[in-house]
Structures are given as structure tokens and as C-alpha cells.
Amino acid sequence: MTSVRLVSFNVHHGVGRDGRHDLPRLAQVLAAADADVVCLQEVDRHFGDRSEHVDQALLLSRALDLELAWGPSIDEPGGGTDRRQYGNALLSRLPLLGSELHRLPGQGEPRTALRARVQLAGGELWVTTTHLSSRSAEDRAAQAAALAGLHDHPQAAVLVGDLNAAATAPELAPLRERLSDAWELAANRSDQAGRFSLHARQGMTHPARRPRMRIDQVWVSAGVTVTGARVLDGSGASDHHPLLVELDLPAGG
Template sequence: MTDATGTKPAPGPDQPPIPVRLVTFNTHHGVGDDGRHDLPRLAKVLAAADADLVCLQEVDRYFGDRSEDVDQALLLSRALDMQLAWGPAIDEPRRDDRERRQYGNALLSRLPILVSDVHPLPGSGEPRSALRTMVELDGGTLWVTTTHLSTRADQERAAQAALLAELHTEPMAAGVLVGDFNTAPDAPELGSLRERFTDAWELARDRDDQARWRFWRQDEGHTHPARRPHRRIDHVWVSSGVAVAGAHVLDSAGASDHLPVVVDLEVPSGV
């Protein structure tokens, strides 16, 4: 809405926040805990989450036989009727002019994607990257960074976390950082993240998880391994001003070796 001069008025202090539902999920390239590659099963789990933003790790694009050599990112975006941003960590040519062999992070979005870029992360072993996007809200914007940190050493994760913290600067305003961090949120190597972000699980006014085999502990956010989760390595971090109405670990229906985390964000208007 604009005034008579065509200028959009500044947001008032009493404008309600913008609700955004986000899910993050390490998909294990669509291979479930039964060893089967089943992309329709994965799509069904994601559809049931009914999220505005779907942040995925360990996604294959023409990677080979383990995922039937398909473009998982594109097929999932079509199945869910969502926009796609893609951030490879592995990107290799193949023979015979076939599509490149890729593996990495994906963002599926009901919201318009305005900006998308990919940032390699430091470290040895398996290449890691961060997919940074900006999406348009009804009255604002939100930066979303999806990543997957190293399993190798605390020092590597510390260097990766420091780069991730630098990707979100003060002028960017509202932002979230999500993914598989391969360590707990209070791990020392994530100290640089805690200087700029807050753990959404701790902020959430309502929370629940799938660890019901330990009926006395149902709010710890454990996501791995999927069958008997006892590690909280899949996180959502939010910048200052972003509130969290709820955070829940969902049933993955056997679609991965991780469980998905869904958070209901409240993003300030006009940022």
C-alpha cells in the first residue's frame, strides 16, 4: 500500500510480525533407514510439514545410481509446487556431455526468491558449502542460509561457523541459519554463531520432538539417528528480532536417517 505520492509508508511500531513456517531436513539423498531410495516418500513427508520454506541438505542432482541418477532438487520442487534455489557442494563434470554430477543444499520456497548465492566452506575431506538466499515476505524480507558442516574435526567446524557468521551482516536485518551442524548447539566450535544468532529451539514458546521412546524427555529436539534420536545436530538459528512461536521435530516416516525440524517464525514487518 502506498500514499498519495506513491511512497510506501514506514512500518508502524504496532504492525504484527509476519508468520513464516520453515522446515530443515537432511534427506540422506532420499535413501531411508530401510536402504531404499524413495523420492515420493520424501516428498510426502515434506508436503505434510506444510512449510513456506523447505531447507534441505544431502540432495543429489544426477549423482549416480544411489539416487537413480535423477535431479532430486528439481523433482521435489515440482512435486511441492515451490520455487527452487540450489547450492552445490560437490560439482563435477561427467562424460558424454551429460548433466554435471552435483550434491549439496537446496531451498524450496512458496515465497518469491529474490537473491541466491553459494559460498564454499573451508575444510578438508568432503566439500561443504552454504546456500544463502533472500525471500520476499508480505511486508518484509528474510535471509535464509542453508548449510551442512563437517564431521571431521572441531577446528574445521569452527572455521566454517566463523564464515557463516560473516555471511550475515547487520544491514541484512532478519535472517535464519539452518542445517545439519554435526554437533550440538552449545558446542564450543559454534561460538561465533552464538555471537550473532540465537538457537530457535531454545526461543520457541512451544516445542516437542519424536523421542517418545524416552517418554520423560520429549522437548530436547533430537534428530539423529532417526530410529532412536539422541543427538541434536539439526539446528535453526535466528537473528535478533525474529521470534519463534513453535519448534517441533517431525516423524520422517523412514525417509532419511535424520528427522526434520519445523519452526514457526515471527519475522518483524518492514525489514
């Protein structure tokens, strides 16, 4: 059996509730999570003033000493030699065997899925990180169907991201046909809601100040056991809180 700690976090291009871009603060939150695989959404690379034109993906991977896979959803010419990009990043302390970018259907802001093949002891795990449309349920339904199509083989796999919908939403039905909601499977669960809150142990991740939506999710394929799920404290580093899941996979993936 192989254990994997995985975090999914919409980092809001490194801008916290105080409106400040603070990449070291974000790096501290991620370092404290001590995850084997970190999946990030809303990451900038030389995007603009809001993130001080820095390459967030590269800086975070160096600060945490993790391998990097990158999947731009927006990719445009910049003012200089660097391209202006925004999208999903995957950081890993486990060896990355390759990655691929899939464009998702829908109108408005471009959406993508970044898939990476992660090496485990005696096996592999496919990890997909994505950020679905906030525009319409129709777009999310088409995107969910495309994502489900990436999971039509009996491989150990995890799909994570900001899905902009509840796990039970009708538009996510294609995912429920292929994968299972890790939060519901987890034997142990905790979140940022107070003990007596109506939202306690419900996995709410957004908005960070008073979470009332569970739109940041992890979905797993058959054979992946979820031993724990926790909504961590984003410490003001984003407008979301990160979600940590602890997974067990059989030898050989």
C-alpha cells in the first residue's frame, strides 16, 4: 500500500483577503501542508500587475523544492520575451513521468485540465487539476463530460480542482459515473467551520472568510482509498481554503 498526501488550492493569483499579492505567504501555507502532490488553480506566469509580473509557478516550485507541471488556460504574447499566462499548476515531490494539457469546451474564459502521471512505489497515479466555468451550468456540464472521458480506463486516478459547483450538482453527473467524491468517502473529516457551526464537517472552502460553498473538490477512481480529508486554513493567502486529502493506493497503482 502506498500513501499519498494531496492538496488542491485555488490560490487567487496569490492575492489574499487583504488585497495584497504575497507569494511568500502562499508558499508558507503550502509548505505547512507537507503534501506529496500540490494542485493549484488561478496561477499567474508573467500575467500582469496583479501578481507583479512574476512567474508564480516557477517561484513556488523552487521555494518548496518540488517538480513542476504547468497547464496554461490563457496564453498570450507578453510585453517582452515572456508570455502572459494563467492557469493550473501541479507541484510534486514524487517523480513526474509526464504531463498533458486538455482544452475544455465552453464559452467565456478559456478552461483547461492539466493531467500529470506521478510515479509511486511500484506503480503510477494520474492526477488531473482543473478549474471549471463560473459562467453557466451548461458549460460546466460539457466540461464535466470531457473530464469523464479522460477517465475511461481502469487506471488509478484523481481529479481535483475548483469545480464552481456542488459535488451533487446535476452538471457534474458525468463525473459521478466514473469517479467518487473523496470528501464523502473519507473516514476522518475536518474543516474551518466551528464545532457548533451549521457548516461543520461539510468541507466548505469558499469564500475564505466565512466558507459556505464546497466547490473545491477531489474525486477518485475505484481502488483509491480516502483515509482523511481536511479543509486547511488558507491564512488569508487566497479567497479559498485549501483541501487536503490522504489517499492509500494498492501496490502497483
